[in-house]
Amino acid sequence: MLIMISPEAIRSALTSLRQHDLPTHGGQTLAYVYDSGLAEADALGREALAAYGSTNGLDPTAFPSLLAMEQDLVTLAADLLEGPEGTVGSFTSGGTESILLAVVAARDAHPEITEPTMVLPSSAHAAFHKAAHYFGVRPVLVPVDADTGRAVPSAMAAAIDAKTVLVVGSAPSYAHGVLDPISEIAAAAAVRGVRCHVDACIGGWLLPYLRRDDPTLEPFSFEVSGVTSMSVDLHKYAYTPKGASLLLHRSPELRRAQYFSSARWPGYTMINSTLQSTKSGGPLAAAWAVTRSIGDHGYAALARQVHEGLQLLIKAVNENAELRVVGEPVTSLLALAVRDGAALDVFTLADELQARGWYTQPQLHFEHFPATLHLSLSAATVPRLPAFLDALHASVAAAKAIGSARLPPALIAQLAELNSDELSDAVFDGLVQVLGLSGPAGLELPERMGSINALLDAAPARVREALLVGFVDRLSRPVRKQE
Numbered sequence: 001m002l003i004m005i006s007p008e009a010i011r012s013a014l015t016s017l018r019q020h021d022l023p024t025h026g027g028q029t030l031a032y033v034y035d036s037g038l039a040e041a042d043a044l045g046r047e048a049l050a051a052y053g054s055t056n057g058l059d060p061t062a063f064p065s066l067l068a069m070e071q072d073l074v075t076l077a078a079d080l081l082e083g084p085e086g087t088v089g090s091f092t093s094g095g096t097e098s099i100l101l102a103v104v105a106a107r108d109a110h111p112e113i114t115e116p117t118m119v120l121p122s123s124a125h126a127a128f129h130k131a132a133h134y135f136g137v138r139p140v141l142v143p144v145d146a147d148t149g150r151a152v153p154s155a156m157a158a159a160i161d162a163k164t165v166l167v168v169g170s171a172p173s174y175a176h177g178v179l180d181p182i183s184e185i186a187a188a189a190a191v192r193g194v195r196c197h198v199d200a201c202i203g204g205w206l207l208p209y210l211r212r213d214d215p216t217l218e219p220f221s222f223e224v225s226g227v228t229s230m231s232v233d234l235h236k237y238a239y240t241p242k243g244a245s246l247l248l249h250r251s252p253e254l255r256r257a258q259y260f261s262s263a264r265w266p267g268y269t270m271i272n273s274t275l276q277s278t279k280s281g282g283p284l285a286a287a288w289a290v291t292r293s294i295g296d297h298g299y300a301a302l303a304r305q306v307h308e309g310l311q312l313l314i315k316a317v318n319e320n321a322e323l324r325v326v327g328e329p330v331t332s333l334l335a336l337a338v339r340d341g342a343a344l345d346v347f348t349l350a351d352e353l354q355a356r357g358w359y360t361q362p363q364l365h366f367e368h369f370p371a372t373l374h375l376s377l378s379a380a381t382v383p384r385l386p387a388f389l390d391a392l393h394a395s396v397a398a399a400k401a402i403g404s405a406r407l408p409p410a411l412i413a414q415l416a417e418l419n420s421d422e423l424s425d426a427v428f429d430g431l432v433q434v435l436g437l438s439g440p441a442g443l444e445l446p447e448r449m450g451s452i453n454a455l456l457d458a459a460p461a462r463v464r465e466a467l468l469v470g471f472v473d474r475l476s477r478p479v480r481k482q483e
């Protein structure tokens with residue numbers, strides 16, 4: 001039963017519910033959140049989010065304020081990303097939605113291709129695999145360079161064929177923060193008359209500013225003639241509240257297939273530019289407010305700040321006898337790995353950092369790349385880097401004292417035989433027990449995630465996926481209790 005509670009009790013519950021969440025501000029959470037450190041911009045974002053929370057972007061003629069703000073943001077982004085006259089765009093809920101729409105538009109622009117494919121560097125974001133899964137566009141994965149982590153344009157060019165509807169590059173990739181050679185990738189696509197999408201969800205609001213300081217940084221945006229669309233997230237390095245990204249197309253013709261309209265039902269005529277239909281105007285208004293509040297000079301300073309932080313961090317990590325940076329990160333993201341032969345476990349290191357108040361994101365081994373810890377620097381992290389480096393040194397020492405992680409041999413054998421299509425509740429319960437994760441209420445996540453990450457790392461990709469579904473399915477089963 002839904003029992004009514006007082007406003008004070010609701011407020012205090014909302015506060016106490018968050019006590020186990022990662023902090024969104026303060027610069028110590030190095031994934032998931034982006035903190036500009038600018039209190040006034042944050043406050044304006046929250047105000048706009050609340051003021052527009054009940055508006056509906058379903059119909060742009062009913063809420064023209066939303067159309068006006070969307071157009072303003074698109075114009076701003078098109079200028080930043082060197083879009084030619086005629087560049088158009090849509091505000092979406094996030095990078096994944098921008099990518100899904102780029103893929104579906106590329107597919108539907110070619111109804112004559114019955115088994116469409118897209119050519120992806122293996123470092124491309126998982127959102128492209130989600131698009132493949134939803135829309136039936138088969139990904140053709142091209143391994144990236146094992147040292148630099150960058151896409152290999154000649155190999156990508158060789159993978160393009162008559163079924164290819166889209167070629168992709170990242171600016172930069174999420175996992176290792178490296179910039180793909182966009183000019184060569186886009187040229188290879190253009191020669192074949194194929195669309196080229198640049199995933200600049202991370203770099204779209206950083207690289208244009210960094211290139212002003214460092215012209216040797218490679219071009220990555222619409223100035224590269226073969227680039228046909230770009231995704232850029234505002235809720236990352238434009239530091240706006242969550243639910244804010246843009247998908248830009250070089251021309252209205254390229255965008256056309258992104259729209260969905262329907263007059264085949266008795267209700268209102270439906271015309272959607274995005275996957276969502278009814279959608280709150282809150283994130284759009286918040287994005288408009290924050291970007292206008294920070295402005296061009298503000299973003300140039302914030303971009304410089306995270307980039308200087310990255311340089312400092314790269315140097316410190318590479319000087320560490322146990323750790324190294326993977327690939328050649330260029331903007332604000334970095335993946336650190338344990339050096340070959342060093343006697344510590346990277347997932348234990350993540351746990352030790354978290355125990356000291358720093359959240360870093362474990363990434364499993366992939367292709368030639370070892371398991372790593374991912375760090376996304378926010379502007380607010382940079383002044384705190386000396387404290388982070390102290391915590392890192394202490395955590396390395398603690399992780400060395402614990403030594404390499406070992407999974408029970410029986411568990412490794414079980415993983416090898418696991419049929420990922422049939423990960424039944426019974427099999428999953430068995431695994432949870434071997435890992436010591438079962439409590440009175442079923443699956444109970446431990447404070448330290450090292451054993452779970454080690455389990456995932458030891459499993460092949462399909463089993464990893466099935467295990468992840470198993471974990472999240474269990475965690476999200478409601479516990480029914482009498483009030």
Ligand SMILES: Cc1ncc(COP(=O)(O)O)c(C=O)c1O
Binds near residue numbers: 093096200245
């Ligand atoms: C390069 C890149 N593309 C796409 C995405 C997906 O964005 P979102 O999580 O906003 O859906 C991310 C998220 O980190 C990203 O880094």
